[in-house]
Amino acid sequence: MPTILGQNQYGKAENRVVRIVRDGDTHHIKDLNVSVALSGDMDDVHYSGSNANVLPTDTTKNTVFAFAKEHGIESAEQFGIHLARHFVTSQEPIKAARIRIEEYAWERIATSDGNSKFIGADEIKHSFVRKGQETRTAQVRYDGEKWEVVSxxxxxxxxxxxxxxxxxxxxxxxxxxxxxxxxxxxxxxxxxxxxxxxxxxxxxxxxxxxxxxxxxxxxxxxxxxxxxxxxxxxxxxxxxxxxxxxxxxxxxxxxxxxxxxxxxxxxxxxxxxxxxxxxxxxxxxxxxxxxxxxxxxxxxxxxxxxx
CATH class of the missing domain: 3.10.270.10 (Urate Oxidase;)
Incomplete structure (x- = not known):
């Protein structure tokens, strides 16, 4: 064979997930852009088209949203760790997972007068404005034994x-x-x-x-x-x-x-x-x-x- 397969990975990129936690009338928001890349025993799908070892990218997307509900989003890093551990430990052909995350920050809308005709005291607890500052990033790699976390x-x-x-x-x-x-x-x-x-x-x-x-x-x-x-x-x-x-x-x-x-x-x-x-x-x-x-x-x- 004149060619061989080199490094490869696949997954679902830029899954936009927003998680709202309702603590009574006070709400909290986490807004992430999550990209999943998986690698492992994937030679056959490239050489012959056999999908026997392939977890669909649509499944990885669904996992991101399900984990946002089941595990919550304490931090971008912790969420990435949950996902990477799941993919590597639940699917035998998958040997490594890379999770890249961007987090978009929000802050509560504040008014100098709680009785404002536009934003009353009750609305403050669930009204937000996107911060016009930096974008937070995180990358988690896991191979079943060792972690590498880069924030x-x-x-x-x-x-x-x-x-x-x-x-x-x-x-x-x-x-x-x-x-x-x-x-x-x-x-x-x-x-x-x-x-x-x-x-x-x-x-x-x-x-x-x-x-x-x-x-x-x-x-x-x-x-x-x-x-x-x-x-x-x-x-x-x-x-x-x-x-x-x-x-x-x-x-x-x-x-x-x-x-x-x-x-x-x-x-x-x-x-x-x-x-x-x-x-x-x-x-x-x-x-x-x-x-x-x-x-x-x-x-x-x-x-x-x-x-």
């Missing part, structure tokens, strides 16, 4: 209006960029972090608390670092997380440099004292790096787009 976020837009410089860089005949001693530093943070938890004998991290604290350290480091380069800021963000969150072994960032250029107002007889900027959306610098706990082996894929 993350994307599209977390942050900006420092000062305390950022960029100068002393290499210059050649094509360099036109002027050195900056007080600039805007802005980026859309995409980050993924891998947990040290790998088997059921270890205590499982508290996923919700870990995410909240990781995000907090990330934002505090961005805000508190006097930046001479976006690379320096990235490393400070990663270092603070590794140093303060013992459950995390590795974090990878992808940070576009959202350039803000001072507008030349002199033709209009106006002085621009770091007040008016042009926000350029492209092209942009892209800074990527991984920060590891000392002694840890890097395992997060270099390609950030694969999450």
């Amino acid at each position: 993350g976020l994307k599209d977390l837009t942050v900006l420092n209006s000062t305390h950022s410089e960029f100068w002393g860089y290499v210059k050649d005949e094509y360099t036109t960029l002027k050195e900056a001693y007080d600039r805007i530093l802005a980026t859309d943070v995409s980050a993924r972090w891998r947990y040290g938890w790998t088997d059921d004998e270890q205590p499982m991290p508290h996923w919700e608390k870990s995410y909240a604290q990781t995000r907090r350290h990330m934002l505090e480091a961005f805000a508190e670092t006097y930046s001479l380069s976006l690379q320096q800021t990235l490393y400070q963000m990663g270092s603070r997380i590794i140093e303060n969150r013992s459950e995390i072994d590795e974090i990878r960032f992808s940070l576009p440099n959202n350039h803000h250029f001072l507008v030349d107002l002199e033709p209009f007889g106006l002085k621009n004292d770091n007040e008016v900027y042009f926000a350029a959306d492209r092209p942009y610098g892209l800074i990527e790096a991984t920060v590891l706990r000392d002694g840890a082996d890097p395992r997060i894929p270099v390609d950030m787009t694969n999450l």
